Amino acid sequence: MITGLAAGGAEQQLRCLLPHLRARCEVAVLTGHGVVADAIERTGVPIHHIGMRGNRDLRAVGRLARLMRKHRYEVVHAHLYRACVYGRLAARLANVPAIVATEHSIGHEHIEGRRLSRPIRALYLASELLGDLTVAVSPSVADRLSKWGIPRDRIVVIPNGVDRAAFGFDPALRRSTRERLGLAEDAFVIGGVGRLEPGKRFDLLVETLPRLEGAALLLVGSGSCEPRLRELARSLGVERQVIFVGESLDVRGLLSAMDVLAAPSVEETFGLAVVEALACGLPVLYGTCPAIDDLPPGSAPGARRVTQDGLADELEVLAARPPGRLPPPDAVRVYDIRRQAEQLESLYTRLLGAAPMEK
Template sequence: MKVLHVITGLAAGGAEQQLRSLLPHLGVRSEVAVLTGRGVVADAIERTGVPVHYAGMRGNRDLRAVGRLARLMRSRRYDVVHTHLYRACVYGRLAARLANVPAIVATEHSIGCEHIEGRRLTHPIRALYLASERLGHLTVAVSPSVADRLARWGVHRSRIVVIPNGVDGTAFGFDAALRRRTRKRLGLADDAFVIGGVGRLEPGKRFDLLVEAMPSLEPAVLLLVGSGSCEPRLRELARAAGADRRVIFAGESLDVRAMLSAMDVLAAPSAEETFGLAVVEALACGLPVLYDTCPAIDDLPPGSAPGARRVAPDRLAAELSALVARPPGRLAPPDALRLYEIRRQAGQLESLYLRLLGAVPTEEYR
């Protein structure tokens, strides 16, 4: 079986990292097509021997990318096209239909109640998404919460399947030696209490709440892992708070395990998430987690992840202060993480591909 994964970009975001982690565990021939740019994740994927094709899309209205994708799909004769993220789903599904690909699947990583991929949802955006959804065969929701949102949009339940994101628990296990090396590289003292934030530096992640809390959390250090449009504002907030020397902007990192090992707690104040991959990875690394929204945890039975606590934004600074005063140390990863084992995810996707290829009449699409 030959599968082409189409994704909007390959910078170090959650969906991009998820694709990179998934590819080695899929028992199919995989290739990747990216609409815009290269990005550090593209380089990492290519180093594993998986081909990455570039559509050269220059803007949201660059319809030439559809033609390039369709020609790629025809020439390489993929059995399945699997799209990821909003623009890739819109353009990738259209290209796959034009190229007569037998099975077209999309994974919905980023649909929120009010935003999608960090952009406010509007009627035209929703209408375009629904029109393109009908060009595919199934949409994978990364959590039951996402499945419910899709259904409220108007996607029929029969066209939605829930397959949660996957995490390789062994790949994120805590490593004391890695902690020491990473802290040394970042200029962090061995005994410093490090509050971590992982994700795009965009408004929806609300990392400004962490920066603004730093004056009351002395001598703790804030380590932000990611990049985005909010970085200049966050740096200015740190300077205004007199905490710029205690806020470290690490930028994008492919070695999330190293960064998590260097932390003492993960704070995830985002008000809207589709899954909460950073939270699950942090729990796998033995970190206590304070979060506002995380379907990956909220969809579990109560008490399944005792290391993760939901905290209202107005209580975040106080809860962090209590942890700084009495560091909890490393925790055992919760057993519930086995539900998000990446090999389980890969097996479910492979079964889905096979089911679609068996169910779709070949003559209808060839």
């Protein structure tokens, strides 16, 4: 179960993971529908819409518990804050044998874009006791959970996964995507992928464009900062150089159309877009990315950590001499989605004390 199914990192991760799980799965979503829900339903996985109307809609707990009793689920696995809080309580009320939650988005000061407060932290910690284990998507997240007070023996690190074949560079897709977006074949295209929220700092990419004549910025995602980013582009006279794609499932085509991925986030819990870009052979400039920083040095030679002050200079160098496509590094193989699926199913069967799952 998950809070929503718009095209965010955790939502896309769930969509990509489902085909690789041998267990028979169904999905419950608390709010909204979204493009990811449509994509999941097209694969034949049932989706149950809970219709939650806000953070204080306690009726959602009853609806979830009834759904769980009706279908007699052996495992409930929750993703994102609201789904974790409400889902663990509902699963406990429904006597579900194994209750797991994955923490995708806990930062030092924010969780899923909302500022951390004592009530939010207290509610999270109380609901955590209702589950069996919490999955952290990186060692960095595990450290943050531990500092919150969750015992280490209740935390297991299972990194996010990427299907390498699904993100490989495709020159035909590059041409067709650029043509569809009105981008010249020889244009230098900077990419930004993720929610358009303050912490992603996509404003830094817009501010760089006046220095890069003929360059374009491709922003893939939606969020509260879109109006502000559009106004910033207008004020700098670069509005024609910024393309707001919005939510899209055509990540491979869009990555193929780019020449560099820039991820200047001030805080991340994993950095899935960075790994996907590396799988597509792109050079990457990033501010923080546990997926890369937690690996041994040299695991991702195409990814370079840069300061916010140095980002514009680095982009200027790349624009002058684009490096072309790079071979996918070892980091991409480390985060193979099949490995993630195997680790999750091993966790499920261990909690159930059961034999390995089969379709």
